[in-house]
Structures are given as C-alpha cells and as structure tokens.
Amino acid sequence: MTKPQRTVLITGASSGIGKATAQRLLLQGWKVIAAARNTEAMNDLRELGAEVLTLDITDIQSRQAVVTHIHQQFGALDALVNNAGFGDVGPIETMPIQSAENLFQVNVFGLIALTQLVLPEMRKRGKGTVINLSSIAGRFVTPGAGWYGASKFALEALSDALRLELHQFGINVVVIEPGLIATRFETLTRKSMAEAQKDPAWAPMMRKVEENWQEGFKRASPADVVAATIQKALDARTPKARYLCGHRAESAVIQRLLPTNLWDGILRWQIT
Template structure:
C-alpha cells in the first residue's frame, strides 16, 4: 500500500465507525467518512476527513459515493463496511418487513457498496475489505434471530469474497466484536419494551432485556474495535477473522460445546427455564 493510504468507512457518524475514523486520521490515513447524518460528522471533517452522505439502502446513493471517492483521486486502499443496526423480537411475531429492512442495511447495502467499489480495487491489484460482523454472526440468542441471521450472512459473504478475490490481491477480513458500548442496547430498548408486553413472549423478552443490560454494562469501549480494525487494515497478512471486546471469546468457546448443552445454558439465562 502507498505511504498515504485511503480508507472509506461507512456508518462513521457514531460508535465504532466514528472512533475508527478518528484513529486512522491520527495515523495519517486519508479518511472518507460516510453516513446518513452528515451533520454528525462535522468534527471528522474538521479533523481532515472527507465527509459523504450515504443511504446505504439506495443504489443511487451508493453509486454517488463510489463516484465521489474515485474523483478524489489516488484510489481506495481499504473499505470498512461498518454501517448496520439491530432489531429484536421473537421470530413468531417480528414483522417480516422489519427483518427485510435490517437485511437491506446489514447485507444488501453492504454488498451493493462493495460491488460498486470492487472493480477499481481489482484493477489496481490491491485493496482490503473489512466487514464488521458480530459474535451474533457465530451464534444467536433468543429475541435476536433476525439480527443474527443478517450477521451470519455477512460471515458467509465475506468467506466467499475472500476466496474469490485472493488472486486479485484484494484481502477480505471479518471483525467479530463482542459486547461494545455503542448505544446498541438503548436503540433496541423500545422493541425490547414492546416485546415485554407480549402475552406469550413477554417473560422471555424481559429476561433478554435484563441479560443485555447486564452484558452491555460490562461491555468494551468502541476504541477496542477501532484498534482491531486498524490491525486488520495494516497487517501484511491479516487473519480472515478477528474477535475483540467483551464476551467475544464466547464465539470460540461455543464451537466446542454440544448444541443441547449450549441451548440449555442460553435458555437458563435468557428465557428462565
């Protein structure tokens, strides 16, 4: 990669994306920061970032961003696909439209932007794509089935991309954060509260809300993930996956526990039986 490296970070208006942008600006990267809320990125602009509006669910918006980055010159060395969100609810009652909306951002938007930017990377014979997944991309918990499904999809797509692009010099990395204090639980609170009133699923959703509150209180700061992303961007031969943050080790431990035992452990904590 050249001395002055260029990265595009989506979802840069808050949380992990914002902290990563700040970290890479300090390291001398040229940072393109993209999000729906441009006004929330003014501090990044003040520190030297190139700020873009992006509705990742809109193909025209994705293409406009791709064109703007290309016009900036120098080529794009790295893409950090960080934009995403989570919605919660029992699988029986969560509206499919809500699930589709989540997939539009977490999966189809991510891939749509990647498709727009890949040809230039491939033609240059170098580049790095870092997809932000979650430990929810390795296992799911009650009340978060659709969110987990979207992150499972990110994991699968990343694996396929990594193999497809290897011969073109483009490396693909997945980051699997654990419980990170980004306000995720606060955003999910209305859905958790509504689920708690359900006559069938209320007790489960109340237990889920309690478990999440306890977990996120002990969560890691976003700069832990930012450091992990920087490592994935700068190591000459990056690992296909990096886990980081509170409870991220559970994604490794779960693989060695029999499914019935794992189910019983999770049910005891989050369903109460």
C-alpha cells in the same frame, strides 16, 4: 522516502465504532472518507481532516454518488470498512417480516451493493482490503435476536465467498466480530424490545433478554477496542480472516467447543 497516503472509506462513521475507527486512522495518517446519513455528527471528523460524505447505504443513487466522487477525487480505495448497520430484536414468531427485511437491506444487501461498486477499481489496481463488521451474533444466536443474527450469519457467508474469490486479485477480505461494545446498541433496540414485550406469550422471555443485555452492557468494551482491531487488520501484511474483540467475544470460541445441547441449556437457563 515517505509512503503514499492510504485512503479508506468508512460507512456508519457518525458514531460508535465507525467514528472511533475514523479518528484512529486519521491519527495514523490515512485519508479518511467518513460516510453516514447524519453528516452534522461528523463535523469533528471533518475538523480532523476527514472527507465527509452523505450516504444512505440502502439507496442505490446515494451509494453510486459516493463511489463516483471517491474514484474521481482519489482513485481506487486502499480499504473499505463496512461498518454501517443496525439491530432490531423480537421472537421469530412475532417480529414483523418487514422489520427483518429492513435488517437485511442495511446489514447485507446495502453493504454488499456498496462493496460491488468499489471492487472493480481495487481489482484493476491489484490490491485492497475490505473489512466487514459482523458480530459474535454472526457465530451464534440467542433468543430474541434471531433475525439480527441471521443478517450477520449471511454477512459471514458472503465474506467467506468474497475472500476466496478476491484472493486472486490481491484483495483481502476480513471479518471483525465484536462482542458487547459501548455503542448504545441496547438503547437503539429499545423500541423493538418494548414491542416484543407486548405479546403475553413472549413478554417473560423478552424481559429476561433485556435484563441480560443490560447487565452485560455494563461491562461493554469501548468502541476504540474494535477500532484498534480494524487498524491491526489493515496494517497486517497477511490479515487473518476473522478477528474477535471486546467483552464476551470469547463466548464465540466457547460455543464452538461445547455440544449443542449443553450450549442451548446454558442460554435457556440465562434467558428463557
């Protein structure tokens, strides 16, 4: 007797981790709904059998349209992979609050608002999995990445609350914490990095931050490492609350073991 096809919505599926996850799950027989703002970048996923939808995670009408379509066509989702997100960098003192608000709109508020829309049908069904893409930046922050880290810390806290709240309804909540992954993150933050270096007080530090990132991303893990971890969590009968994966992910474990003053000294030596 064949198992019924499982259905998953993956946000931010036009590139990087989202696309790699969609490709992997399609090959595993999932019905994949791939959502992102740039649908042309998902034509390859459509050819593999994915349902491709336009989604602006920050727009209430866009979120509602996607979820309404999914429930009408497929019913309750078996899984939601909240992958859409972005990063900006800069010292806390100089990074515009508007930039910080934009980070939270995508990485926290839009993500949770979408999750709120899919949960009622999962609850009625009595099962489902929500996977939230955090980062090792959700465990500790580094100079120049405070606001990005804050958005991931917030996601970690909300995921913990969701996991506790939804357990009674048979819904799993899992946090994935990648290290350095080859998703062009360092390229996508280049504009904010350049802006942060305009201030003479902070330029030396931010130049060291950029150098450290460039060196680290030379050994970044491929996006499929994260996709494989997501698949592992989805296939587990009882998934773990958190999964670390990728280059430098072990630093999240080391940070927990070291005294704060010692950890701070290591970071200051590297970056400031």
